[in-house]
Amino acid sequence: MICLQLPLWLQPGAHVCTTALRSIHKLASLQKTKTLPPKKVQSLLYPFSELEAYLDRSVDRTQFQLFHPSIEDMFEAEKLFYSSPSHKINYYISAERMEHVPALKQPEVCFIGRSNVGKSSLIKALFSLTPEVEVRVSKTPGHTKKMNFFTVGKAFTMVDMPGYGHKAPSDFVDMVEPYLFTRKNLLRTFLLVDGSVGLQKADLIALEMCEEIRCPYVMVVTKIDKCGHGSLLTNLLNLQDVVKTQTTSCFPQPFLVSSHQFSGIYLLRCFIAHVTGSIRLKDTSQS
Numbered sequence: 001m002i003c004l005q006l007p008l009w010l011q012p013g014a015h016v017c018t019t020a021l022r023s024i025h026k027l028a029s030l031q032k033t034k035t036l037p038p039k040k041v042q043s044l045l046y047p048f049s050e051l052e053a054y055l056d057r058s059v060d061r062t063q064f065q066l067f068h069p070s071i072e073d074m075f076e077a078e079k080l081f082y083s084s085p086s087h088k089i090n091y092y093i094s095a096e097r098m099e100h101v102p103a104l105k106q107p108e109v110c111f112i113g114r115s116n117v118g119k120s121s122l123i124k125a126l127f128s129l130t131p132e133v134e135v136r137v138s139k140t141p142g143h144t145k146k147m148n149f150f151t152v153g154k155a156f157t158m159v160d161m162p163g164y165g166h167k168a169p170s171d172f173v174d175m176v177e178p179y180l181f182t183r184k185n186l187l188r189t190f191l192l193v194d195g196s197v198g199l200q201k202a203d204l205i206a207l208e209m210c211e212e213i214r215c216p217y218v219m220v221v222t223k224i225d226k227c228g229h230g231s232l233l234t235n236l237l238n239l240q241d242v243v244k245t246q247t248t249s250c251f252p253q254p255f256l257v258s259s260h261q262f263s264g265i266y267l268l269r270c271f272i273a274h275v276t277g278s279i280r281l282k283d284t285s286q287s
């Protein structure tokens with residue numbers, strides 16, 4: 001009889017510690033990008049740089065690079081995304097109504113957008129240096145059903161919201177609107193738009209709501225790895241036009257991200273650290 005020798009953790013009845021099996025993605029840390037070709041590093045750190053070459057010379061680039069921190073600043077920001085005994089990164093609580101929302105005092109940022117746009121994946125990528133923090137993603141729209149709070153030490157809180165639109169939870173409005181309108185420590189709302197389809201009707205309604213709230217918000221263009229440069233640029237320029245002509249509370253620079261390939265993740269970490277007052281930018285020469 002052939003007896004297959006299974007590793008201890010695969011033997012029946014063995015207790016598998018799933019967190020131990022979750023490894024850190026090779027591009028989760030800025031440090032790891034150092035071994036890549038400079039052009040690749042540039043596009044991972046500042047994804048807009050890759051699109052720039054395709055833009056007509058008449059297009060003003062400044063709005064796309066308003067927040068342009070140095071690599072040193074990004075390294076500083078990245079430190080906040082490592083969990084340690086004195087700076088714990090944790091899933092904190094899920095809430096369906098304002099009564100259940102935790103009375104946290106630290107600055108807060110939240111992520112909204114259509115269902116399936118990549119909110120949970122983005123938070124997962126931001127927390128990829130701490131893979132034991134479980135952020136659930138799914139290819140089925142409507143997966144996130146509650147407002148999920150994640151604390152980053154005492155520095156700030158990030159909130160993953162259910163999506164609107166297709167298969168949104170039926171109580172989406174009752175859940176999310178009161179939060180957005182009344183949350184005192186909410187410093188930024190990140191409104192995510194899928195880069196391959198651009199602004200949709202539902203996104204324009206969300207944008208109008210953000211304008212009504214008058215709390216500063218930021219557009220994030222997701223899944224940029226999925227679309228060709230042409231369609232991404234078209235959608236980006238259209239978005240830029242809407243931001244310019246129809247908004248007053250929106251940050252003029254849209255952030256481009258791929259949560260799968262880590263493009264724009266380091267820049268967004270730095271922006272979150274900056275807007276929550278968790279770091280002071282040293283090199284603002286290009287900001």
Ligand SMILES: Nc1nc2c(ncn2[C@@H]2O[C@H](COP(=O)(O)OP(=O)(O)OP(=O)(O)O)[C@@H](O)[C@H]2O)c(=O)[nH]1
Binds near residue numbers: 144
């Ligand atoms: N190619 C690609 N796919 C992505 C990216 N981000 C997310 N996805 C995929 O998009 C799908 C939805 O991702 P989620 O992060 O769960 O989306 P969500 O916005 O949280 O969705 P709901 O919770 O349902 O509102 C999953 O299949 C992800 O793998 C990305 O950057 N690139």
Ligand SMILES: [Mg+2]
Binds near residue numbers: 137143
């Ligand atoms: Mg989700």
